[in-house]
Amino acid sequence: MMLRTIKPLLSITLLLLALSLIFVPAVFAQEGDPGAPTDDEVNAIAKQLYCPVCENIPLDVCGTQACAQWRELIREKLSQGWSEDQIKNYFVEQYGDRVLAAPPARGLNWLVYIIPPLAILLGVYILYQAFRAMQRPTSPETSTNDTPSPALPPDDEYVARLEEELSKR
């Protein structure tokens, strides 16, 4: 199962690598070594990508061979002058949306961003209703009981409250 998914992937990667290698010397010849992308530039992009094989491990820290090759691919693309977005789009076209750390907001994926806020709003609404329901019936007896005696100075009031709270475990 795993092997079947990895094999075409690997061959595609290798093919792309081989293809890109053809162009690399030319680029180097034009730009010279100072233009070569640094590891940090590669990692900055790899950090935002996930390979389809290693679940939930970002590309910049993934130790597998396939991921090392992807990082090399990013390096090649960078040295060819590709921008960050171009490289990310390239991977999305090749392997689908799953290479991105978060789904792009389109189609069904909107749900991922919409449901939590909606659920939270619903929670706020329920809470608001609950507050109102709990506040409504105040009989005169309880309301007199609930009024703190205003005569107490602030500190004594605190001590009284503290004692009361501590005594009721």
Place this chain on the structure above:
Amino acid sequence: MIANLGYAALVITFLISIYGVGAAVYGARKNAPAWVESARNAMLLTFPLLTLSALGLVYLLVNGHYEVEYVASVTSNSMPLYLRVTALWGGQAGSLLFWTWLMSVFASAVTLRKWDRDREFLPWVITVSLVTLAFFLILVIFIENPFARIWSVPFGQPIKAMFPPAGAELLVQPDGRGLNPLLRHPGMIIHPPLLYLGFVSFVIPYAFAIAALITGRTDDRWIVITRRWTLVAWLFLSLGLILGGRWAYDVLGWGGYWGWDPVEIAAFMPWLTGTAFLHSVMIEEKRGMLKRWNMVLIILTYDLVIFGTFLTRSGVLSSVHAFAQSAIGPLFFAFIGLTFITSLALLLNRWSELTSEAQMTSLFSREALFLLNNLLFIAILVVCFWGVIFPLISELVTGQKVTVGPPFYERSTGPLFAGLLLLMGIAPLAAWRHSTAKTLGRAIWKPFIVSLLVLILVLFRGIRQPAALLGFWLSAFVIAVTVYEFWRGMMARHRRSGESYPVALWHLAGRNRRRYGGYIIHLGVVLMAIGIIGIEIFQTETQGTIAQGEQISLGNYTISYESLSTFDTPDGRNVARAVISVYKGGEYVGELYPRRDYYYESQQPMTIPGVRSTMEDDFYVLLVDWQPVSTIGATFKVFHNPLVNWLWLGGFVFIIGTMVAAWPDKDPEPAVKVVRSAGYAPAKA
């Protein structure tokens, strides 16, 4: 032989559990104490039987019985004894057996301890415990059997089965594949059992809640009985999470402690509902409110515990296909669905009886703020649950897999966590029942001013990121409020009783350990927040390849590559260990040894960082790659993680606080009486 014995013990335990459920239900329904007593004995019997089974597996693991598939998959000849023992929870089948064993330990402890009081609950507590136990036993006996052996048959592939297929012979392998190297770390040895302890002990408060629903005892008795259980469960779960983070930081080699992986989130979700529960039961105890909501929370926690157990070990949620192909996935979902629906039905049945005894009188009262806290915890839960589930939904509907990674979780939960911090600052100062903006303001202005001073200080240090400023300000605010609460209580006690300050503080905390333990926990959380802000917002990293004697700089730090050696170890590793010198501000501060361990048996590499750790920052170096001749060069990845040690310090404080809160009372009753007679407490308001 031993495998058969262990398996037989499992089967007998299963039959006994089924009998126990029947006896408990019958005894409770017919009011027949003899049947209930029999159910109790059944419950108590599961413990020695499962102990026997677990010890049987440990025996097989320790003695290298590689004909047993589980043993071959998690141990090998080169593994030391302690790792072979801990391999009991190194794989799925073993951890499920371990889970059932823990369940029998806890359920037996409850039936032993609580038998004389609250008798009407106990048949139902036994029923819930045994049903849970029986479900896990089904998994262990029929699907993930740790005792299954490998048989070679005359034709075809070797077969994994408990009993020999026709004409088959036992296939004895000379060596096993060994434990996953990631799991050979002290943190990983204690992390799973702690998590499981937390998971399993949350079953007990749930069992009492269900017992309360069935018997119709709708007062807060079930909460009072299980208060300490819940705290202990929460303690273990928290410890498990913190140690898991520490393990990730030490072993996984990505310079972080938490990656929003579904497995991590699975353990985090019951913690979220559990934490909400711990807060909201206080409202029920003090004010007799939120009875229904507390039931909902404990039911959610129970099912998230089952969900978490399933998720942490199986990995079948990674795709729809994996889920459909595994026998264990559908069973787990059926059980979760069944228990959830049954629990909700029981709750609805008592809905009208679970009414509030009091009214919410003010939006600024502590109970109102606790409700807000519950809302935030549930909101974080929704984000987590949705993030874990959505890739499956997407795959089911469109066939496209998506990754829901850290950016999603960080953006959605960040503000919610900030809200929790804010509440942590305000709620302790709000009074129960009647609290107005005015009284709250009067209590809050002093700590507020202090926190503003800290904010100015932080601004002076040149920090400008809004998220960091907000985070540091909130942290300062909570610390100020918490310290102020201790201070006010201590001063008040000192004035009243004339005790010296330390004695006053000690007695104050002793009077209500749950309250002051809770405040210590708050302090722990804030310290952890400071560490998290440090590493999340201010982490910097660089990577480079350098030859011997060359240097890489990151911020104030410089490393110089000194040497590299490779060697084999007796436990089956090939180690490549670099020696680097670290300079801070041009000054030599020591050597670090980042290394790469390659495990021959499992053919897996492990990247162990070299870390220089101080309260100010961690300097974290990984050996990414190297050339055989060290003069050519080695590649290092270097992280600067400011303040991350505060995270671990905070974790420590957090655990201390939980222990203070959960420490058993000797006898709480007299203290209450003394206070009442002394006349300090106002007539019951």
